Amino acid sequence: MPAGAEPAAPVLEVSELSKQFDGLRAVDGVSFTVLPGEILGIIGPNGAGKTVLINLVSGFYPATSGRVRLLGEDLSGLALHQIGRRGIARTFQNIRLFKRMTVLENVLVSDQRHARRPIRAFFAFGRQRAEIEKARRFIELMGLTARANQLAGTLPYGEARRLEIARALATEPALLLLDEPAAGMNEEETAELIADVRKARKLVMAVVLIEHDMSLIQALSDRVIAMDYGKVMAEGLPAAVLADPEVQRAYLGEEGDP
Amino acid sequence: MTVDYLFFTGVNILLAWSVYIVLLTGNLSFAQGAFMAIGCYAAGIMTTRYGVPFLAAVPAAMAISAAMAVVFGYPALRIRGIYLILVTVGLTFCVRIALENFSYTGGVGGLKGMSGATLWHLGGAILAVGALLYLLSRSPLQRILDAVREDDRVAASLGINLTYVKLFAFGAGAAIAGLAGALYGHYLIFVRPDNFDILVSIFVVLYVILGGVNNLWGPLLGATVMTLLPEFIRALQEWRPTVFGLAIIVMLLLRPEGLLSFRLTSARWSGDAGGR
Numbered sequence: 059m060p061a062g063a064e065p066a067a068p069v070l071e072v073s074e075l076s077k078q079f080d081g082l083r084a085v086d087g088v089s090f091t092v093l094p095g096e097i098l099g100i101i102g103p104n105g106a107g108k109t110v111l112i113n114l115v116s117g118f119y120p121a122t123s124g125r126v127r128l129l130g131e132d133l134s135g136l137a138l139h140q141i142g143r144r145g146i147a148r149t150f151q152n153i154r155l156f157k158r159m160t161v162l163e164n165v166l167v168s169d170q171r172h173a174r175r176p177i178r179a180f181f182a183f184g185r186q187r188a189e190i191e192k193a194r195r196f197i198e199l200m201g202l203t204a205r206a207n208q209l210a211g212t213l214p215y216g217e218a219r220r221l222e223i224a225r226a227l228a229t230e231p232a233l234l235l236l237d238e239p240a241a242g243m244n245e246e247e248t249a250e251l252i253a254d255v256r257k258a259r260k261l262v263m264a265v266v267l268i269e270h271d272m273s274l275i276q277a278l279s280d281r282v283i284a285m286d287y288g289k290v291m292a293e294g295l296p297a298a299v300l301a302d303p304e305v306q307r308a309y310l311g312e313e314g315d316p
Numbered sequence: 317m318t319v320d321y322l323f324f325t326g327v328n329i330l331l332a333w334s335v336y337i338v339l340l341t342g343n344l345s346f347a348q349g350a351f352m353a354i355g356c357y358a359a360g361i362m363t364t365r366y367g368v369p370f371l372a373a374v375p376a377a378m379a380i381s382a383a384m385a386v387v388f389g390y391p392a393l394r395i396r397g398i399y400l401i402l403v404t405v406g407l408t409f410c411v412r413i414a415l416e417n418f419s420y421t422g423g424v425g426g427l428k429g430m431s432g433a434t435l436w437h438l439g440g441a442i443l444a445v446g447a448l449l450y451l452l453s454r455s456p457l458q459r460i461l462d463a464v465r466e467d468d469r470v471a472a473s474l475g476i477n478l479t480y481v482k483l484f485a486f487g488a489g490a491a492i493a494g495l496a497g498a499l500y501g502h503y504l505i506f507v508r509p510d511n512f513d514i515l516v517s518i519f520v521v522l523y524v525i526l527g528g529v530n531n532l533w534g535p536l537l538g539a540t541v542m543t544l545l546p547e548f549i550r551a552l553q554e555w556r557p558t559v560f561g562l563a564i565i566v567m568l569l570l571r572p573e574g575l576l577s578f579r580l581t582s583a584r585w586s587g588d589a590g591g592r
Contacts, residue, residue: 116473117473118469118473137472137477138469138472138473138478139472139473139474139475139476139477139478141473142472142473142474142475142476143475146473147473147474148473150470154467154470156462156463156466156467156470156471157466158462158466158579159459159462159463159466159581160581160584162583162584162585163459163462163581163582163583166456166459166582166583167459167460167463167471167474167476168474168475169456170475172456172457172459172460173460173474173475173476174475174477176457176460176476176477176480176481176484177457177484179455179456179457179460180451180452180455180456180457181455182455182456182457183451183452183454183455184451184454184455186456186582186583189456189583190583190585194585206585207581207584207585225474229474229475
C-alpha cells in the first residue's frame with residue numbers, strides 16, 4: 059500500500075453527491091466513504107446510477123451538487139486530467155482502449171513522468187528502457203506479456219479488460235475504480251478476473267468495484283453499497299446487503315425471477 | 317523551371333507536415349494556408365521594411381505564426397470534429413480578407429521586395445522538420461498525441477492536459493506552415509493575399525490524406541506526387557482539380573488509409589515478448 063494519510067482517514071469521501079440530467083436525477087444525494095485497504099462493491103439494477111456515480115467521482119461528468127474528496131482533498135471543479143493526477147484511475151464498462159496502439163504503448167501512456175510534461179517527453183526519444191521496464195511490471199501482472207507488441211484492438215475480450223486494468227494501475231493511483239469488469243465474461247474468465255483484482259488491490263490504497271455479477275461482489279468486496287433510482291438503498295457487509303429485502307425486491311423486480 | 321517545381325514541392329511538403337502534426341491529435345486543420353500567409357507576411361515585412369536579416373526573420377515569423385495559432389486555438393480547440401474544421405476554414409477566410417484590407421500589409425496589391433530564399437534553405441528546413449518529426453515518432457510524446465487522438469477523454473483521465481497538448485500540436489503546425497510561408501515569400505519576391513486562397517489549405521489536407529496520415533512519410537509522398545504530377549504531365553495542368561478529385565475517390569476506394577499507412581510504434585519490447 060502506498061504511503062500517505064493515516065490509517066483511519068478515508069481514501070475517498072463522497073458527500074451528498076447529485077447529478078441531474080434534464081428531467082432525471084441520475085444520482086441523488088449519495089454519500090459514502092472508502093477506507094484504506096478496502097474494496098467497496100457497488101451493486102444495483104440497470105439504470106440505478108452506478109456508472110453515473112463512477113463518472114462523477116472520476117471527473118467524466120461534473121456533479122450538479124455535492125463533494126468528492128480524495129485523501130482529504132476536495133476534487134470539485136477540477137479538470138479530468140487534474141483528477142487523474144491526484145490519483146484516481148478507472149476502467150470502463152464499454153472497454154475504451156487506445157485500439158491502434160500496442161499493448162505496451164497503452165500502458166506506457168499512463169507513465170506520469172511523461173503524461174504530466176508532454177513537451178519534455180519529446181526529449182526522451184530513444185532511451186526509454188526505464189519506462190518500458192516499469193510498464194513491463196503491470197503487463198506481466200495482468201498476464202499480457204505475450205501480447206506486448208500486439209495492437210490493443212486485436213485483443214480478445216478478457217485480455218482487453220485486463221489491459222484496461224494494467225493501464226489504470228500504471229498511473230500508480232491511490233484509488234482504482236472498476237466499472238463492471240466482469241460484464242460479458244463467462245465463469246472461467248470471471249474466476250481469473252477475481253484473481254487479477256486481488257493482485258491489483260495490492261498496488262493501490264483502495265478499490266471501488268461496480269458489478270452485476272454477485273459471485274464477483276461476494277468474492278471481492280469488503281463492504282457493499284446497493285443503489286436504486288440514484289440513491290443508496292443499503293450499505294454493509296456483502297452477505298447482509300444481498301439479503302436485504304429491499305435489495306432483493308429491486309433485483310427481482312427487474313429480472314422477474316421468482 | 318525545374319527549380320520552381322522543386323521549390324513548390326518543398327513548400328507543399330512542409331505544409332503537409334504542418335497538417336500532419338495537428339492531425340496527430342485528431343484535429344483536421346484547414347487553416348494551414350492562413351498560418352503560411354501569416355509567416356510569409358511577418359517575415360516579408362521584417363526584411364523589407366525593418367531590414368531584419370532573412371535568416372533571423374524566419375524563426376521570428378514562425379514564432380508569430382505559432383503565437384497566432386495559440387490565440388485562435390485556445391477557444392477553438394475546445395470544440396471538436398466538424399465544428400473545429402469549420403472554425404479553421406473561417407480562419408483562412410479571415411486572414412485573407414484582413415491582408416487585403418490593411419494598407420500596412422499592402423492590401424490587394426500585395427507585398428513585394430522579399431528575396432534571399434534558395435532551394436538550399438528549403439532543403440535545410442525540410443531536413444530539420446523531418447528530423448524533428450522522426451525523433452517525435454520515437455519519443456513518448458508521440459504516444460501522448462496518439463492517445464489524445466484515439467480517445468481524448470480517456471487520455472485526460474490518465475493525467476494528460478488535453479488543452480495543452482492540442483494547443484502544442486496546433487502551434488507547432490502553425491510554426492511549420494509559417495516557415496513554409498516565409499520561404500515561399502522570399503522565393504517569389506512578390507506575394508498577394510490570393511496566393512493564400514482557401515484552396516491552398518484544402519489541397520494540403522488532400523496531400524496528407526492521399527499520402528497517409530499514420531506516419532511522416534505519407535505527407536511527404538502525397539505532397540511530392542501531387543505537386544509534381546500535374547507539372548510534368550502537361551495535359552493534366554488545367555485538369556488539376558479534376559485529377560485531384562479522381563485521385564481522392566480512387567484512393568478512398570482502394571487504400572482508405574493513404575498510400576503509406578503503416579504506423580511506427582514509439583516503443584517496442586524486444587526481450588521475451590515473443591512467448592512466455
